[in-house]
Amino acid sequence: MAEHTPGIGRRTAAIVAVAAMLPYLTLKVLWLTGSPIGVSDPDLMSDPAMAGLNAMTFGMDAVGLVLALAFIMSWGARLPAWLVLLPLWVGTGLLSVVVVSAPIVVAAAGTAVFAGGPIEPWVYLMVYGGFVGQGAGLMTAFALYARDRWPAVFTTRVGHAFPSPTGSLQAVVAWGALPVAAVIGGVRLCWAFDGPVAAAVQNGFKGLLAIGGAAALVAVVRRWGRGPFWRPLVLAWLGSGSLFGWGLYAMIVRSAGGPLSAGAGGAADFVELFGLLAGLVMGMCGAFLLAERSGVGDVQPVQEPLEGDDGERDRRAADHGHR
16 A cells, blocks of 8 residues: 555644543543542442443543554554454444534533533543544544545445455345344434433434444445445444444443443343444444455546557556556
């Protein structure tokens, strides 16, 4: 891959993401070392389950910080594709929900929505404000990085023809995931009309992402449409990543026990579990699709012939536009 010097836009987005991560990482270090800062109940952070979850979320944000640096450093262009795409898929699935829902919740209910728990309200404002900043910065930096590293994603159309040995399997998986995601999304949309405003907004957006992501996956697998490939890909990416990321996080919280798992169970657990499985299947289907499209370049409308009329000594590759 030809290395591209990061532009001012990519550098700025990455710096914003890193700056937004530092307060959260600092808070996690303080909690893991026994500091009660921002906690009204001193015993909360001494719970083993909370310590484990704090360590896990610290690690997740640390990975995000490394990736943000990778998007603007020369060594980032040489990382294996899976090492970039896998954590970004999960991370953007989680952060996209917060980026959209947090401002809506604060605008609708004010900062009072954070009052009354064992965590001080200012902690929620700092944490979720940081999530919005790092989500917007990380996704912007990644989009600009991906445009330079995988230009064909942004220059080819949905219906572009390419060899697909697993095309039939992809179609079966995509169509199979669609009704599951539709049911999960429908349940979340129903929940959006009930409960606290924060949960309602998050459920509503998660429901839309689940349905839209599954429909977009079918569209890209079946090559429906004449528009740019990246548009439905973004929706399929965020929809599947949201299902998998939030489902996995919920299952880990349930398994760990502790204060955060209080009140869980019943239908909510089934929705999270099937969301996790549906997101995993959709993500694997998308991985096969992207791997097979990875050889597709920005092909010119008319390719040059393999050789001229004289038939010898002038062979040139017809797929000169491929990377």
